[in-house]
Amino acid sequence: xxxxxxxxxxxxxxxxxxxxxxxxxxxxxxxxxxxxxxxxxxxxxxxxxxxxxxxxxxxxxxxxxxxxxxxxxxxxxxxxxxxxxxxxxxxxxxxxxxxxxxxxxxxxxxxxxxxxxxxxxxxxxxxxxxxxxxxxxxxxxxxxxxxxxxxxxxxxxxxxxxxxxxxxxxxxxxxxxxxxxxxxxxxxxxxxxxxxxxxxxxxxxxxxxxxxxxxxxxxxxxxxxxxxxxxxxxxxxxxxxxxxxxxxxxxxxxxxxxxxxxxxxxxxxxxxxxxxxxxxxxxxxxxxxxxxxxxxxxxxxxxxxxxxxxxxxxxxxxxxxxxxxxxxxxxxxxxxxxxxxxxxxxxxxxxxxxxxxxxxxxxxxxxxxxxxxxxxxxxxxxxxxxxxxxxxxxxxxxxxxxxxxxxxx
Numbered sequence: 001x002x003x004x005x006x007x008x009x010x011x012x013x014x015x016x017x018x019x020x021x022x023x024x025x026x027x028x029x030x031x032x033x034x035x036x037x038x039x040x041x042x043x044x045x046x047x048x049x050x051x052x053x054x055x056x057x058x059x060x061x062x063x064x065x066x067x068x069x070x071x072x073x074x075x076x077x078x079x080x081x082x083x084x085x086x087x088x089x090x091x092x093x094x095x096x097x098x099x100x101x102x103x104x105x106x107x108x109x110x111x112x113x114x115x116x117x118x119x120x121x122x123x124x125x126x127x128x129x130x131x132x133x134x135x136x137x138x139x140x141x142x143x144x145x146x147x148x149x150x151x152x153x154x155x156x157x158x159x160x161x162x163x164x165x166x167x168x169x170x171x172x173x174x175x176x177x178x179x180x181x182x183x184x185x186x187x188x189x190x191x192x193x194x195x196x197x198x199x200x201x202x203x204x205x206x207x208x209x210x211x212x213x214x215x216x217x218x219x220x221x222x223x224x225x226x227x228x229x230x231x232x233x234x235x236x237x238x239x240x241x242x243x244x245x246x247x248x249x250x251x252x253x254x255x256x257x258x259x260x261x262x263x264x265x266x267x268x269x270x271x272x273x274x275x276x277x278x279x280x281x282x283x284x285x286x287x288x289x290x291x292x293x294x295x296x297x298x299x300x301x302x303x304x305x306x307x308x309x310x311x312x313x314x315x316x317x318x319x320x321x322x323x324x325x326x327x328x329x330x331x332x333x334x335x336x337x338x339x340x341x342x343x344x345x346x347x348x349x350x351x352x353x354x355x356x357x358x359x360x361x362x363x364x365x366x367x368x369x370x371x372x373x374x375x376x377x378x379x380x381x382x383x384x385x386x387x388x389x390x391x392x393x394x395x396x397x398x399x400x401x402x403x404x405x406x407x408x409x
Contacts, residue, residue: 004058004080005089006051009196012043013397025088028196030114030243031101032087032094038079041071045079049089055080105242110215111207111266115248119164124212130165131256134173150183154305156383157374157408159344160253162193162246162309162367167393168403174389175405176253179305182407186302187219188254189265189293189377191370192246192309198237198270201282202289202373204230205241205266209248213255219263222296226267229292231285240268246309246370265296269369272357290376297377308374310367312337313392316399319364325400330392333363337390337402340365344406345385349375383408 013024015037023043025036038046044065048058055076063070083089087097116122121130160175161168179185194203206223209216227234241247247266254262271282297304313333316325323329343352353372356365388405395401 001054001056003052003054004049005084005091007046007049007083008088008090008094010088025086027088028243031098034086036083036086036088041066042079045071045076046083046088049080049083051090101242102239105239109207110210111205111241113210113212113248113252114243115245116212119166119245119249120212120252122212127212127252128256131253134165134169135177150181152183154183154185154303155179155407155409156305156381157347157378157385157406158305158307159310159367159371159374159404159406160250160307161311161403161405162249163311163393163401163403164245165249167401168391171389171391171403171405172249172253175407176257178388178405178407180257182409183303184258185262185305187222187263187265187304189222189297189304189306190247190250190267190309191307191373191377192244192250192266192268193311193366193370194237194240194244194268194270195246195366196240196244198240198268200230200232200237201269201271201286201369202230203237203240203268203270204234205238207238207241207266209251209264209266211248211252211255213252214260216251216255216260217263219265222265225296226265226289226292229289231288237270240270241266244268250307250309267293267373269373271369272361286373290373293373293377294379298381306374306377308367308370310371310403312341312365312367312402312404313363314366314395314399314401315363316395318395318397318399321399325394325398330400333400333402334390334392336363337404341387341390341404341406344371344375345387345408347375347378347383347385347408349379378408385409 011026011028015022015024023038045058048061055073058076059070059073084091084093087094121127158175158179161171204223204226206218208218271286297306315321315333340355343355349372356368385406385408388407390404392400392402
């Protein structure tokens with residue numbers, strides 16, 4: 001009997017339909033747009049698809065787990081075929097889907113606003129109204145049009161969240177209010193998180209970024225300079241930009257502040273890796289690339305603001321931790337965050353990196369790479385930093401995420 005194909009990396013989400021529990025499969029990379037709902041037995045079969053077992057072995061595993069009941073081989077194969085047709089298995093079906101999506105993205109001159117109409121309104125007037133709420137003070141005043149824009153040199157650096165607007169709106173407001181009040185940058189270098197990884201430590205793109213408030217131009221000369229610093233094929237992993245939300249939310253905020261006047265330099269960070277040996281190999285590549293970023297950002301002919309689109313700790317069962325959320329745990333994580341973020345306000349990138357990695361990043365700080373990159377890009381300019389605000393938000397699947405706004409003058 002033939003070995004069954006393995007399942008791709010998918011995101012399982014529990015859902016309830018008419019009082020019944022199901023598992024909804026989604027493709028975090030966005031190659032497959034439609035979701036697939038499975039019953040718990042069908043989901044168990046999907047979990048058995050590791051590329052090493054045939055249908056009979058899955059049948060036996062099912063029987064061991066569910067009290068001896070063996071589903072017919074035909075039912076197992078039906079589940080496998082349905083997953084394949086949907087594009088959730090590592091087969092020729094998915095290979096064709098992947099090639100089609102990547103070809104379409106590669107040919108497009110812009111990066112579409114993939115989350116418009118989902119994570120935020122796609123109608124400009126509704127989006128502006130939503131974002132206005134991030135800038136309202138407790139007394140009801142302070143919408144952006146009532147904040148005096150700065151006329152001095154803009155912030156050198158900014159840490160802003162990349163969590164969704166619903167949960168992180170207050171910290172987005174704190175971060176971008178501070179940027180707007182400091183002065184308008186000539187260009188913004190954006191470091192985001194490549195949440196689903198890449199084969200290279202950084203991922204650049206020449207594509208402009210669409211938003212409902214206009215399309216932000218990407219600085220082509222700056223990208224050319226960074227391209228020359230890549231010791232890897234610079235666009236092999238460019239598809240990572242397609243679904244990545246960390247820079248999309250920053251593009252929306254910048255378009256809200258400045259329209260389409262300020263060009264951007266979009267960069268995704270896919271380091272540090274989990275493997276210590278790979279981490280050692282990528283160290284020199286990271287250093288070379290960030291030296292080029294430093295040279296671009298410190299061009300004396302223009303004012304560049306460097307933004308790290310970074311969330312902090314991801315703690316709880318949703319993120320693989322065998323523990324429940326409590327007030328004591330939240331307080332402990334907050335204190336650890338504060339201890340580590342003092343190195344950010346001091347613009348000490350290596351101390352920050354070492355502090356996070358002292359316990360091998362047990363808090364799952366996903367913004368480590370992009371905060372480190374921002375600090376290295378600003379190294380030598382001795383900016384002074386200030387934490388503007390800090391917060392955390394629950395994750396609906398169990399756990400919580402912390403995030404902050406830090407301004408570097």
